[in-house]
Amino acid sequence: MDALQTAQYARxxxxxxxxxxxxxxxxxxxxxxxxxxxxxxxxWQAVRQSIRQMRGPNQG
Known part of the structure; x- marks a missing residue:
């Protein structure tokens, strides 16, 4: 899966x-x-990482 597909799945x-x-x-x-x-x-690991980046750092 390329980077564009990974980002699309994550989104x-x-x-x-x-x-x-x-x-x-x-x-x-x-x-x-x-x-x-x-x-x-x-x-799926790459998708997970992409989701983590979209969410940003934990705030709390």
Whole structure:
């Protein structure tokens, strides 16, 4: 998955799931790892990182 696709997936996931989007991407990553789909797991990891960047630093 290229950077543009990663950003599109991240944006769509964040739009649908809001603050839970990063957790959703992490779950998908774990499912892919468990199924032996290494490349797809790496793609989900990249989506997760992109979501983290969109959210910005934790404020509190």
């Amino acid at each position: 769509a996931l964040y739009t649908v799931h809001g603050d839970r989007a990063e957790a959703e991407a992490a779950q998908k990553m774990r499912e892919c790892e468990a199924a032996g789909n290494r490349q797809e797991a790496q793609d």
